[in-house]
Amino acid sequence: MTRERKEDRVRRLLDGPWPAVPPEVCAEALRRGARQGRRRALARRLLWLVVCAGLVVFVVWAAVEQPWVLPPAETTPPLDGW
């Protein structure tokens, strides 16, 4: 009860006159925001490019190297006594 009254008082305190918005704020935000957005898009594209290139390199390497195939044994057990 009293807490709500206090909160209402603070709300009224905060509800003072609004400052005037300078006209250049919007243009500035537009300009800088567009640049930031472009840079962000470029970075994203670059990241995708790197990921795709990595994938291609891996697939080519795997196809050539075939690491799942066991290498032929280089040493054979000694064959004596027959």
Next chain:
Amino acid sequence: MRQRQARQQARRAREFESFVAGAAGRLLHAATLLTTEPPDANPRARRLLTAALTRTYAHWDRLRGEDPYDRARQELAARFARTAWRAHRGRGGVLSALGPRERLVVVLRLGEGVAEEQTAALLGLPVERVRSICARSVATLTSGPRTSGGASPTMTVAPS
């Protein structure tokens, strides 16, 4: 292709301009409360607003139905939280008696009517902390003019 892009860009800019026309006054009011500057001399609040709007516009296409006002307010609060520690003394505004985090909680909860849970998520605090900070700040603000320099115990930020 290029023409379509240009048209899309123009449409986006128009949408953003009409958003700013409707929202900037209220956002600047909130920013000025946060920086505790007088309403007619608020360079810090203006910079805060410009930065928040810049980020909002940079993400304009990726809002995906999110309210741009919510987004801008979030950016504003986050930026203030990041930068406020440098200068945490009041500058004569209504909330000068409070520390930066208390100001954030009061402005979001009581000035903007953001729910406790959302405020907590935005500031990265537990809900109980938000509640207690809010209660303490309300007590400070309604207990009449206090002597200056009464920084709250939570705001023990080392002066830079």
